Amino acid sequence: MSKKQKKKGAGVYPWAWSTRGLALGVNSILLMQVSYYATESAELSIGLVSTLVLVSKLFDGITDLIAGFIIDKTKSRWGKARPYELFLIPTWILTVLLFSTPDIGTTGKAIYFFVTYLLINAVCVTFLSSSEAVYLGRSMTDESIRAKALTVSGILSTIFPTVVSIILPLLMNTWGRETGGWTKIMLVFAVPFTLIGLIRFWAIKELPEEQLQEASGETTKESNDVSMKEMIRLLVHNKYIFILSAACLFCAVINGMNMTVGSYFFEYYIGDLNQMSVVSMLGLVSPFALVLFPIAVRKIGGLNFVKIGLVLAVIGNVIKFIAGKNMVLIMLGSFISTVPGASALLMIGSIFVIQCMDYGQWKTGVRLEGPVNCVYGFASKVGSGIASGLAGALLGAAGFVGASETQTASALTAIQMSYSIVPLIICVIMLVILHFYDLDKNGEQIKQNLIGK
Template identity: 30%
Template sequence: SPAPTRARKKALTRSDPDYVSFGTKMAWSARALSMAANVMVLGYFSLYVTDTLGLSPALLGTLLLASKVVDGFTDLIAGWLIDRTRTRFGRARPYELAMLGMWVSIWALFSIPAGASTGLKAALVLLLYTMVNSVFATLANTNQTLYTALAFPSRVAIGKVSAFAGLVISLGAIIISVIIPVGLEWAGKDPGRWSTFILFLAVPMAVLGMMRFLFVKEVNTTPDDEAEKVTFPEIFATLRDNPWIWVIFVITILQNLLLNVGAGAYYFRYIVGNLGLQSLTAVVGLVAVPAVLLIPPLMKRFKLTTIMVAGQLLCAAASMIFYVAGANIPLLVLGSLVNAVGVLPLSYMIGILIIDCATYNEWKGHRRLESIMGAVQSAAAKIGQGVGLAAAGAFLAAFAYDGTLDAQPDTAVFAIRGLFTWVPAIIALLMALGLHLYKLEDHLPQINEELAARRAAAETAGAADPA
């Protein structure tokens, strides 16, 4: 009968070692969407500081670089802390609570009194931006790799979850990226409206940010679970012996430099003439959403890094479309579509490369240290963010940008166009080169085979010597 047949199919599905339930995928993706929303909101941070608070781009760049000095310490400390954690909720899962602190700090960051003195505004920008990125986002990002390894059974399962999360994030991010420009067009340069609008976003995003903590348990074990707590000498030795995590380090710096050096908000406000129209380019991302589901099947035929290289080449092509578009909305929409497809592989699958680095650590005789690997990538992301925002601020200041003006001089318009077009194209090409040089994937079959043999030998030895 049909019912038993469906039941057998369901049983077979659940017995699949790569199976992940729909509810688990949704909870995992909800938190990922919350983090993506954080990145999108901070994409308008420079515009807020220069145009609403009235600080100069050069001062903003200096403040952000100062914040990144703190980041250089907090990422490593966060990785060390998470790899030493043992609680009834698990090792990485408790740090999901940082999502609440992150969204409270984001709202406070966009609620700085515009009437305060320049010194006070600068101090609050530095303090709150550091709280968002160096404390709360650091903990939330650093626990990602270990939490992923402990929550899902295999590389294929992680790929499936990442693809599903990419689908949810893409759909959700499109909605958010439509809402944000429209809301900020309403806010204009009014500080009270900025605060109100960011609160409107922060509350639901904080709720979504807690979904993993509430519904996704740590179900796997790793060789590090029962080991003595990790020490800093062990961390430094592992980082010294793993060249591949440093390739990812450089790629991640470039990735976040690309995300933060761009001037999309400035471009639509001063060149297109309407910040709200930026939402149109976000809508076309809907067409690209199904492409993320093609990545796991493509991984069976191509190396993941090859897929990522192709994506970066598409991003470079999109930047060239933007270059010739000017204020032409159809061309801007076309470029956005190409870019939306291009960013998918690296954005949603880089976590797999980081877990591969942990596997390499184990093969080299070290602890896996998933959290430390995640901390390295998180530190790189912060460096890329800081350098990108600082460089963009310095670049705009050098070309006479003035956020208090309703129309910018020709020199500032030139700078905005450069940050929106050819600068991202160059960065995307550098990322493609870095991914081409990442060769760990070529060695993974042999590494996994040798590790399986070692584990089998260890189990046999343990069975022979029960004492």
């Protein structure tokens, strides 16, 4: 590694790298309120909204695969992954439009909602997520600096969205009840975070191809020469990306359930939406646990760090369940759940995705970057769609009625279970899945073998 790169890694790189992540993190927080907006403001049924969100995620399976293929074929003056950072601009524009659904009848609103939401996730976020780990791997070759960048990114990508999640319920409780109020809420965040998110594009360049080949080892075949059919065949041989993606999917389900059901939990079960802001403040604690991540990579391995977070999340959700309406216990359970919490996998997942890229290259002789990353990104988006569909199914079956002043006892029970027991069960499932991901301890040896080829 050159002195110039070391200087960049020790200085501006981690901070510049984090800007797009925190901007997209804020966007994700806002999108998690789409079901609440659609039922309470656009007056669509929760069953219809959940179905539309879930169906839109199915399209991601096609677009993610196509995006990964396009990224691996990309050759531009900006590099392979860097150009796709610009998809952040239409992401924010479409988000403002999504929360500005016109009053054109139920069918018209449903079509408008579906198309706009589909464009955000199946096109814009698809290219952003599919290029994430590729961009990281091609702009920095030092593993320790990558870990530092993901740590800083994880901290900032949690602090900023958490601050937004504190402010958002207050805005929802005021502007959200006004005509055009949701549009104002989205613009408050869209303008500054679009500008912040583009800093990474302007500040970080991809490394020369020769330096990347020296760092990762030569491949027997260039990924640019791989057809779509062969790409799929090579992906099938990479078992670890599917194990990792399965865990990522369930992680996204947890996050989606907490945000989707959280609004209903505090609105109807607790009876005060503003209390959601109080609990959201606890999220400011969780990113500081990520300061330990670079140490964990060296001492116990990054995966063990994630597993510890999952165990804490299980304990925290048990406390949330037995808390009832006791806000002290709810806050305690939420605090334990978020240090570092189940979402740790999503925050630092790029490290494991790069391990999967190395493994695929070692096993097949071909380094797939975009396709490997898109499988992981696809799992995350499908997980958020499943969260919305699952929440809609559970609440709908229990008799939940949107925009109602009161809910039935069965609906309140479903809300409470969805906010605690369902995430608890999913955390246990994630622990079981990650038991089969043993690449973390063998990743360095595989990388050395590649360099030695």
